[in-house]
Amino acid sequence: MISTLLNYLANSSAITYIVLALLSAYTVAVFWIFLYRNSAINRLLSNEKRSLEMLTSGQGRFSPLSLLNQCSNGSTSKEILHACEISIIKDASVGLSWLAIISSTSPFIGLFGTVVGILESFAVFANESKVSFSVIAPAISEALVATAAGIFVAIFAYTFHQILSRKIYELNIFLKAQSEILVAKG
Template sequence: MIDTVLNYLNNGSAITLLVLLTLSGYFILCFWLFIYRFMSLNSLIFNEKKSLEALTSRNASISPLSSLNKCSSSVHTKEILHACEINIIKDASSGITWLSIIASTSPFVGLFGTVVGILESFAKFSDQTKVGFSIIAPAISEALVATAAGIFVAIFAYTFHQILVRKVYELNTYLKAQSEILIAKG
């Protein structure tokens, strides 16, 4: 298996290697963004959940753990709380757009590598008078590796994007609930 990969990398063109390097960078960025944002969103959600529980059960004031506590004043107006919610959600969702960009562009990057690989394969065969399927098939299958790599990266990026969007929605729900309670209590 390792010999096959090394042979592929040794025989690949500069464009193919650049495509695989780009997709590798996408893959690493995708996982880094997901892990970082997932951990920070879970922390925010935990704090907001505890704050909402405290606000609905025993305390008439917002918990110091809540993100809303940072921007709320003694007077809880609807406009101030709404602006605060928007700011918190904006900060919480930063970086998630990159997962969407990776999910949508990585298949095209892989397809570009495949097209270049197929063109190079046909260029190699142009000086031969008789070329059979047994010669063309390995060259084309090597070129298709780039498309497979692009789709592989896109699957993870899209899945991670959807998970994080759901986490942001959950955070937004807790923030809105707290805001409504604070407005109702005056």
């Protein structure tokens, strides 16, 4: 496996290196964004869930760790609470657009690498009088590595985007529920 990879890299062009380097940077970015944002959103979810439980259990007060409490400064004004909800959700969703961009562009970057690899293979084959399938197949399969790498990155970026979007949706529900309770209590 390693010898195949080293052989692939030894026979690759500059475009292939650029495509694989960009997709590697995308992979690092995807995992970094997910790990960083997932832990931050989980913390927010935990705090807001605890605060909602305190409000619904009859204690009638926010958790001191609630961002809604910190933002509204104890106000029960519907407008202020709504503005705080928007601000918290905006801050929680930082990085999601990058995951969406990466999930949609990485397959195209991989496809670009594949097309260039195939064109380079055909340019080499043009100088030979007879080319058999046994010569063409390895060259084309090597070119397809870039597409596979692009799809690999896109799968993780899209999956992580969906996971974080769902958690932000849950956070929004907790914030809205708290706001409704506070406005109802006056």
